[in-house]
Amino acid sequence: MKRTPLYEEHIKLGAKMVEFGGWEMPLNYPPGILTEHLTTRKFGGLFDVSHMGRFLISGQDALPFLQYTLTNNAAALLPGQSQYTIIPNHDGGAVDDAYLYRIDENEYILVVNAANLEKDWVWLQKYRQKFPQLIFEDRTAGIAMLALQGPRAKAVLEVILGDMRKLPEPARNNLTTVEIFGAKVPIARTGYTGEPICFELFPPAKIAARLWDKLLEVGKKEGIVPVGLGARDTLRLEAGLPLYGHELGIDVKGKSIPVFALPVARLAVSFGKIKGEYIGREALMKQFQEIELRLEDRLDTPKEKLLVPKIIMPMAISKNSIARAGCQVYVNENLVGNVTSGTVVPYWKTEGTGIKSKPGAESGRRAICLAYLDADLKEGQGTKVVIRDKFANGVIVERHIGSEAAPYARPLLIEE
Amino acid sequence: MYPKELKYTKTHEWAREDDGFITVGITSFAAEELSDIVYVGLPSEGGKVEKGSSFATLESVKAVSDVYSPVSGKIHEVNHGLQDHPELLNKDPYGEGWIISVIPVEKGELNDFMNAEEYEKFVEEEKGK
Numbered sequence: 001m002k003r004t005p006l007y008e009e010h011i012k013l014g015a016k017m018v019e020f021g022g023w024e025m026p027l028n029y030p031p032g033i034l035t036e037h038l039t040t041r042k043f044g045g046l047f048d049v050s051h052m053g054r055f056l057i058s059g060q061d062a063l064p065f066l067q068y069t070l071t072n073n074a075a076a077l078l079p080g081q082s083q084y085t086i087i088p089n090h091d092g093g094a095v096d097d098a099y100l101y102r103i104d105e106n107e108y109i110l111v112v113n114a115a116n117l118e119k120d121w122v123w124l125q126k127y128r129q130k131f132p133q134l135i136f137e138d139r140t141a142g143i144a145m146l147a148l149q150g151p152r153a154k155a156v157l158e159v160i161l162g163d164m165r166k167l168p169e170p171a172r173n174n175l176t177t178v179e180i181f182g183a184k185v186p187i188a189r190t191g192y193t194g195e196p197i198c199f200e201l202f203p204p205a206k207i208a209a210r211l212w213d214k215l216l217e218v219g220k221k222e223g224i225v226p227v228g229l230g231a232r233d234t235l236r237l238e239a240g241l242p243l244y245g246h247e248l249g250i251d252v253k254g255k256s257i258p259v260f261a262l263p264v265a266r267l268a269v270s271f272g273k274i275k276g277e278y279i280g281r282e283a284l285m286k287q288f289q290e291i292e293l294r295l296e297d298r299l300d301t302p303k304e305k306l307l308v309p310k311i312i313m314p315m316a317i318s319k320n321s322i323a324r325a326g327c328q329v330y331v332n333e334n335l336v337g338n339v340t341s342g343t344v345v346p347y348w349k350t351e352g353t354g355i356k357s358k359p360g361a362e363s364g365r366r367a368i369c370l371a372y373l374d375a376d377l378k379e380g381q382g383t384k385v386v387i388r389d390k391f392a393n394g395v396i397v398e399r400h401i402g403s404e405a406a407p408y409a410r411p412l413l414i415e416e
Numbered sequence: 417m418y419p420k421e422l423k424y425t426k427t428h429e430w431a432r433e434d435d436g437f438i439t440v441g442i443t444s445f446a447a448e449e450l451s452d453i454v455y456v457g458l459p460s461e462g463g464k465v466e467k468g469s470s471f472a473t474l475e476s477v478k479a480v481s482d483v484y485s486p487v488s489g490k491i492h493e494v495n496h497g498l499q500d501h502p503e504l505l506n507k508d509p510y511g512e513g514w515i516i517s518v519i520p521v522e523k524g525e526l527n528d529f530m531n532a533e534e535y536e537k538f539v540e541e542e543k544g545k
Binding site for chain 1: 448451
């Protein structure tokens, strides 16, 4: 099993270590998943995400290569910007989803899922002959990756950098490179928690442990704690973010999911002139047209011929039941799909209302999930979810959290 | 690390006999493997349990799992406090985190189960797998 440069730190902190995507990673630290989730939402959390794959892509052909092998328009990125993107296959499905960071004029970092690193590498290698001026390297071992997420994250970085003007511009996806411990460290305003204030840092592996310790030392005064993969998953699920193998690529039963089954695909797939031709464009275009027709209420394709018959939707589950991946979902006795990820998440009961709301002192728990359901179902639709041979009530919701009340992510609850 | 006075099953329950009643819970290893337990599905008092079958379900953030009865008998008492405080299973699995007590059909059934030392070895083997 592979270990990140922070392995020793996790052991010192008393983490429960588990195997994930070929890596030995912290599932949780002594406070446990629920506490780590709540602490991230109220103060902040520090995550070791060095198990994610990092490809460094540079050279004159970097941009044409990225345009050909990814779905988003990489030309829209200025140096110091990043975007969510998908590595498409030829049939309208996803090899993986990824985040593309333009760290310099001709230098990009592409972050991919840990479990897919080798598959993505082999896939992308197949297309590089067309791009002779391309440098394409797997830098997963040389560059670490830390995520600092939550309301107090900015205060911690300000102390470490000594000057808040060094931080990337305060909008999601911005990126800047700073100097820490004599090394160049790209810092991006990105993350996988739904937190409005979020940073991901890419230090060289050799200073990663020093930086981790420093972030925790300064973070402690702000209430920030280390957070493992357990809470990383509950936070991303609450934020409605997709996970490969559940909401994207292939589902829990191993079946291919069309890219446009994911609502966020609309922002990650480009058909513009500048984007040009790329892998899977034609298949994706057909999906896109179908989705557009549905939005305009002009779709008359019979159900069995639909390219995107189902969509990933957030669903809340009634009290005392917990839906898990694979649970079947019914509406009026018709099977309409299944749960793709489900769990219980804790939340802070809020004080105040609307944009003035903030987390209070008391916490509650709720069962939430993402589900892959018939595309014509709408928000507010009641469902029955089969959980261990019994029916539980579900309702399709727009989102599980909102970020209007920044710096806090606010829980959006259903009325029982 | 596992209490000496208890008996242990291969499915990670513990059992203790006092005055003919058998109290059953899950081990600290099981609790830790499950991670934070957030919901407990409990049986009713007076109901029957069968040796080797599931009598309760534990839901954690990660997964759902069954608790199996080490003996056959009638459920004498259920720890209803777990309903509101499932975290007791993580915090105090051998004390306040007990799950049920049973009036067994036969006496001496616990003799077949592992003692603390044997269970510790068993857990080490499981971890190695």
